[in-house]
Amino acid sequence: MPKKGTKKGKSADDEPKEQNKLPEHLEVQRTRVVCKADAPTEGFQYAGAFAAMGIDNSVSVDKFCKNFKVMVNRLTEDDMEFDMIGIDASIANAFRRILIAEVPTMAIEKVLMVDNTSVIADEVLSHRLGLIPLDADPRLFEYISENDVPNERNTIVYKLHVSCKRGSPRLTVKSGDLEWLPEGSQLPLASPAQSGDKQKTYTSFGQSQKDIFEKPLGVKFKDITIARLGPGQAIELEVHAVKGVGKVHAKWSPVATAWYRMLPEVVFREEIRDDAAEKLVKKCPVNVFDIEDLGNGEKRAVVARPRACTLCRECVMGPTGEQVELRRVRDHFIFTIESTGALPPEVLFTEAVRNLEEKCERVISELS
Amino acid sequence: MEHGSLEDSSASTFSIAEEDHTLANSVRFVLNQDPRVAFCGYSIPHPADNKVNIRVQTTGDPAKDVFKDALQDLIVMCQHVRGTFDNAVVDHRSNISAQQMDIDSNSQGCGTISKRLYQMLTSAPHSIDKTN
Numbered sequence: 001m002p003k004k005g006t007k008k009g010k011s012a013d014d015e016p017k018e019q020n021k022l023p024e025h026l027e028v029q030r031t032r033v034v035c036k037a038d039a040p041t042e043g044f045q046y047a048g049a050f051a052a053m054g055i056d057n058s059v060s061v062d063k064f065c066k067n068f069k070v071m072v073n074r075l076t077e078d079d080m081e082f083d084m085i086g087i088d089a090s091i092a093n094a095f096r097r098i099l100i101a102e103v104p105t106m107a108i109e110k111v112l113m114v115d116n117t118s119v120i121a122d123e124v125l126s127h128r129l130g131l132i133p134l135d136a137d138p139r140l141f142e143y144i145s146e147n148d149v150p151n152e153r154n155t156i157v158y159k160l161h162v163s164c165k166r167g168s169p170r171l172t173v174k175s176g177d178l179e180w181l182p183e184g185s186q187l188p189l190a191s192p193a194q195s196g197d198k199q200k201t202y203t204s205f206g207q208s209q210k211d212i213f214e215k216p217l218g219v220k221f222k223d224i225t226i227a228r229l230g231p232g233q234a235i236e237l238e239v240h241a242v243k244g245v246g247k248v249h250a251k252w253s254p255v256a257t258a259w260y261r262m263l264p265e266v267v268f269r270e271e272i273r274d275d276a277a278e279k280l281v282k283k284c285p286v287n288v289f290d291i292e293d294l295g296n297g298e299k300r301a302v303v304a305r306p307r308a309c310t311l312c313r314e315c316v317m318g319p320t321g322e323q324v325e326l327r328r329v330r331d332h333f334i335f336t337i338e339s340t341g342a343l344p345p346e347v348l349f350t351e352a353v354r355n356l357e358e359k360c361e362r363v364i365s366e367l368s
Numbered sequence: 369m370e371h372g373s374l375e376d377s378s379a380s381t382f383s384i385a386e387e388d389h390t391l392a393n394s395v396r397f398v399l400n401q402d403p404r405v406a407f408c409g410y411s412i413p414h415p416a417d418n419k420v421n422i423r424v425q426t427t428g429d430p431a432k433d434v435f436k437d438a439l440q441d442l443i444v445m446c447q448h449v450r451g452t453f454d455n456a457v458v459d460h461r462s463n464i465s466a467q468q469m470d471i472d473s474n475s476q477g478c479g480t481i482s483k484r485l486y487q488m489l490t491s492a493p494h495s496i497d498k499t500n
């Protein structure tokens with residue numbers, strides 16, 4: 001790697017070098033991953049890789065800020081897709097990892113079982129309850145640690161009391177049957193030795209949650225089946241939801257999934273005509289190719305929808321293998337976030353980015 | 369925690385608790401872009417230990433300063449990502465609402481569809497009839 005003196009002087013003497021262009025095959029190695037029939041080939045990426053040719057491959061902050069782009073393709077209440085251009089995989093991957101494992105949500109953590117005569121075991125029932133997405137903004141809550149008393153700022157309490165009468169048909173218990181208790185737990189603590197003025201419960205709310213939060217803290221989806229009760233069976237329980245992160249348990253993960261793929265690029269090394277073109281169009285399972293009519297009965301294949309390509313490599317195996325080249329653009333990510341409902345996807349992403357910033361700040365302050 | 373030698377500040381290993389690939393790989397990337405860095409890499413000594421070691425060797429500057437600069441750069445990059453992303457979301461929302469108004473006002477002429485809808489239709493993988 002060439003020594004370019006101090007960092008501050010760097011961006012200034014880099015400008016003229018930008019004019020240099022790499023020969024095409026090296027530019028492909030620098031910016032693309034080429035997918036051959038057997039395996040993808042990695043190109044070169046490191047900052048000084050093309051220094052001998054006068055190309056600076058490094059990414060300074062200024063350069064990053066100049067080239068970085070975001071385009072939103074789809075944004076709904078609980079899912080979004082956007083293109084992130086000009087960012088390295090390590091950072092895009094950091095965002096993805098944080099989204100899955102480190103952006104907090106609220107989830108049911110404790111189940112106080114009063115009665116369960118259903119066929120579903122207590123543990124299994126508790127696990128099912130834990131996975132129910134709650135409609136509560138985790139940013140308004142605090143983490144609870146082991147010795148903390150559950151209060152209105154760190155715990156949400158729900159009650160479930162359902163029974164199936166004798167002689168009636170089987171009853172399906174849905175997540176909508178969970179009833180929010182804004183005043184906290186209704187179950188008395190087992191050891192009231194002192195005669196206090198008020199019966200102690202499992203929580204000590206100083207204030208009703210109705211007064212703190214604008215909207216009721218219900219469940220996100222009311223139609224999730226929790227259990228089924230036969231005639232004469234009943235479930236009575238109380239649950240406590242707390243704030244947590246996905247790396248402790250997946251129930252706290254705010255995303256159903258978050259993933260990215262690099263932008264596919266399909267190029268023809270040479271023209272594909274007539275019968276071969278027809279065959280190629282048929283071969284692709286997601287219709288990446290189209291036929292272009294050249295008049296007087298001649299046809300030619302064109303790449304019409306490269307974005308749809310799944311890189312199944314069908315087109316680079318067999319007779320067209322030499323003519324088609326599959327690539328992925330190294331710094332162009334198609335990022336998809338599916339939220340489980342607590343927060344909208346665009347807020348989740350912003351939270352994830354902020355989380356990475358906080359990690360950096362923590363390490364900086366630990367070092368100084 | 370920093371491990372290095374007292375005489376030579378240009379090479380150090382930073383051992384960070386409660387962190388994993390998420391931070392380490394991003395910082396490794398940023399460090400590798402810095403011309404002052406001669407070598408940088410990270411490792412997780414054991415998957416059951418919740419810590420990561422980041423090795424930084426420089427061409428002369430104190431490794432600690434270079435490492436801190438890299439973290440600072442990463443923060444700036446993140447802030448830029450956040451800003452750009454928020455703008456893109458606002459843009460997207462305003463585009464969508466503008467198009468909805470288009471569609472409303474054109475509701476009588478069934479022949480016209482909005483530009484974006486047209487793009488969506490033509491870019492969907494299965495929407496094109498193979499006969500044409």
Ligand code: SF4
Pocket residue numbers: 266283284285286287288308309310311312313314315316326
């Ligand atoms: S790799 Fe598969 S999906 Fe992509 S263009 Fe080739 S055949 Fe189509």
